[in-house]
Amino acid sequence: HGGASAPRAALAAALALCLQVGVNFANDYSDGIRGTDEVRTGPPRLTGGGKASPSSVRAAAFACFGLGSLVGAVLVALSGRWWLLGVGAAAVAAAWFYTGGRRPYGYMGLGEVFVFVFFGLVATAGTTFTQLLGVPWQSWLAACSVGSIACALLMVNNIRDIPTDAASGKRTLAVRLGDRRARTAYASAVALPVLAAAALWGDLGALTLLVLAPCLPLARAAIRPVLSGARGLALIPSLKATGFVELAYGVALLMAYAIARP
Known part of the structure; x- marks a missing residue:
């Protein structure tokens, strides 16, 4: 095209x-x-x-x-x-x-569903379609990964606000799951996209390490406070680190493909 x-x-x-x-x-x-x-x-x-x-x-x-x-x-x-x-x-x-x-x-409690669809699938695969009039599998993988991290951003924000949201009648997914399960869901949403990058090895080879190298330490920094039970303002660093995971994921993946296919 x-x-x-x-x-x-x-x-x-x-x-x-x-x-x-x-x-x-x-x-x-x-x-x-x-x-x-x-x-x-x-x-x-x-x-x-x-x-x-x-x-x-x-x-x-x-x-x-x-x-x-x-x-x-x-x-x-x-x-x-x-x-x-x-x-x-x-x-x-x-x-x-x-x-x-x-x-x-x-x-x-449907915020994460719509975030995954619009911040992940539509934003990533949809953008690819407007450029190429098609969506290769690599773009679908990136779309699901970016959507998952976007869901994690919303989840950690809502974990922080569980007490006030529950009191005001805002039944977010974090409120519905409860504190412990919401934290597990958050950690999974951050970790799975980073691990999924390994699926690109057959397409990118060693350049896959360019994606994993910055994302793994950022993901660890994001997940640790959440799983250790941090609450309130102590979760702000995790929110910030999660944002950097998403940024690093996108930029690193772009660089890897730019190098692989100049």
């Missing part, structure tokens, strides 16, 4: 950024007006912490969604696959109804 192009790659990155920032604003707004953030263990948020008016936070969310929709429409036009507009609309809806609307799915 002519391969990936720089304009399409840039548009895909811009789209991902707009939706990521938009969902954070939307989550901040919806949790804030519901009163979920009135008692918060983590860093203060804009709406709940009184740092910005609810209307301005909502406007920022809608602005990000609008810009993302515009960028996405251009990307769809370049790819020539107009059915992708439906995927984009679903992504925006998922971003808003995570904590917005009358029955937010994030309050029902």
Whole structure:
């Protein structure tokens, strides 16, 4: 299909950024007006912490969604696959109804499911499709791995907030599983993608070590406090380390394939 192009790659990155920032604003707004953030263990948020008016936070969310929709429409036009507009609309809806609307799915323990689908499969395999008009198995593996780490980010955040979320009626997956099982689920979500990278050995050979080398120590640093029983603010380092695992995984995998197929 002519391969990936720089304009399409840039548009895909811009789209991902707009939706990521938009969902954070939307989550901040919806949790804030519901009163979920009135008692918060983590860093203060804009709406709940009184740092910005609810209307301005909502406007920022809608602005990000609008810009993302515009960028996405251009990307769809370049790819020539107009059915992708439906995927984009679903992504925006998922971003808003995570904590917005009358029955937010994030309050029902389904947050990780949607994060895996949209932050993993759609963001990774979907981006590949817009570039190549196809999705090789390596991209599906990367999509599942990135989605799993994204779920871990949400899980460790929700483990920290189990007491306050349970009190406010926010039944996240961590609340439903309970503290001990939620910690095990988190550790699995971080460890499995790193171990799954070994499946790339047949495709990348020794370059697979380029992926594993930075991810293994970061994963260990992320998992250790969670399994040792850290609570509240003591879980913030794990949240940070999990984010670095996801970043390192993506960058290292990109570098490995760039070297393997210059």
